Amino acid sequence: MSVLEEKAREFSQAAELILNVKEEVQTFIVGQEEVIDQVLWSMLAGGHVLLEGLPGLGKTMLVKTISECLDLKFSRIQFTPDIMPSDITGTMLLQPDDKGKQSFIFHEGPLFANMVLADEINRATPKTQSALLEAMGEKTVTIMGETKEMAKPFFVLATQNPIDMEGTYPLPEAQTDRFICKVDVTYPTKAELKEIVKRTTGTSGRSLEKVARVQDVVFLQNLAKEIIISEDLIEYAVDLIAYTHPGATDAPEIVKQYVQYGSGPRGLQSLISLAKARALCLGRYHVSIGDLKQTVKAVLRHRIILNFEAEANGMTADIIIDRLVEEVGALTK
Secondary structure, three states: OOHHHHHHHHHHHHHHHHHHHHHHHHOOOOOOHHHHHHHHHHHHOOOEEEEEEOOOOOHHHHHHHHHHHOOOOEEEEEOOOOOOHHHHHEEEEEEEOOOOOEEEEEEEOOOOOOEEEEEOHHHOOHHHHOHHHHHHHHOEEEEOOEEEEOOOOOEEEEEEOOOOOOOOOOOOHHHHOOEEEEEEEOOOOHHHHHHHHHHHOOOOOOOOOOOOOHHHHHHHHHHHHOOEOOHHHHHHHHHHHHOOOOOOOOOOHHHHHHEEEOOOHHHHHHHHHHHHHHHHHOOOOEOOHHHHHHHHHHHHOOOOEEOHHHHHOOOOHHHHHHHHHHHHHHHHO
């Protein structure tokens, strides 16, 4: 078997494994196929996810289900205004040994897991929110001058409620930029609501199977990096990011009118990484323009800052991104 044939078989097996994970998650989670896809893409890209949706839509259950299917160590942090940074990162405690001699011993916080659910992250104070920055960006935590490495792989999936904003501390742009994408968890259809009731109020129960292991996740992440992308598509992705800035010469009029600040370089990195992960999920070893178009909304919706005029006219980031994709596509033809 040639090297190319071996690689093709490798990508095909990876796509099959990812599909098995998705199907196992869907035996427990009703609907939300797009949300499941985007979370899996983000994990393969090695990024963190911001989930936004109404209470009771299964955000917590989704994260926990994926962690069980992948056999990842899971921890959940319920953010409240009184939670302190040491409550999530851990702290040094004096502990006596057998001879009575006391020394500082590090006690790990819930952040030391493969998959960390940061529930209602916008209810924590900025001081506690910022404790996540180093862990998310550098995959390390510094406690009393000592640097501790996070588990591998390491994902933070944070949730926030879009309507109950009383007593919350909105995430600053510098922190939302750390999330590879923002996923909108939508309300289920009537058919999905009926299925939810059947699964959750009856006597029948089903345990989840561990479809993959930690080593498989790391392997898939490394494989996603090998996905190739052409220079033309890189140029297309650069245009998408560059034209989110109202000061750009060729920026669409809707951007110039309604956008205050556009995406930075991390948005471009996230777009390419997420597109590669999507290509891997579909068994391809190259990125297509469809991969970029299907991932750009999740990547940019939290990186485009709208002005007051946009809010007054009911304009959303998703509408602007749709128009941006249309116009940039016309420019590149």
